[in-house]
Amino acid sequence: MQGKLRWGDFVICAVVLALAGLITLPFLFQPSDSLTCEIKQGDTVVKTIRLADGYQDTITLTAGDITNVIEVDGKSVRFASSNCPDQVCVHTGTLTRAGQMAVCLPTRVVVRLIGEDTTVDAVAR
Template identity: 40%
Template sequence: METSRKMKRGDFVTLAFAGVVAGALFLWNSTRGMAQQDDVLIAEIRQDGKLIREIDLHKIKDSKIVQIEGAITVVIEAQPGRIRFQSSECPDQVCVHTGWLTQQGQLAACLPSKTIVTI
């Protein structure tokens, strides 16, 4: 038994409303992503709670190396749009294995050297 049903006016209204809502959500999500990419991306390097350096990751053109001396020496590399611990004298290398930081809210820390990099 095959039952076919014609679409009524209310069905078209519901379908159109669902399409408008889906389109609005898509546009909102895509513009929100673009706004986040255009935001300033500033990395802060702190050692023992003190701000050592700020680097605007959108403004640098070439790779920048920052060496931080202390009980343990760490080398931090910044490139356009990203930053990382390049090397550290600490035994476990967790900070180095964290990799590149590219988004606001990310952080990497070398606890033995008391150094934290945040975006």
């Protein structure tokens, strides 16, 4: 065997590269996931926001002595601050994918992301 490449080697490389390109092509032109943020307090929908790059908003909700500040930044949402005792809502972090949610139980505020993404993280039986 010699260490030289033959024309057949180039043909095989070209075919492999063409197949790799064809496999990745559908993923390149796939529409981006559209996300909607739904903010509820109790049973009432306070605000519904269609998330998009460049969109920013700050929502302040109050229930009794407790105030929640929710920040929307592009395609992510988070509880920026809350003066509730346990701070679970703030420690939940930033929501970026469909199906994620953050809840402040003392104020009954629920922030959840709704989208077309139907992937499943895990299945329990």
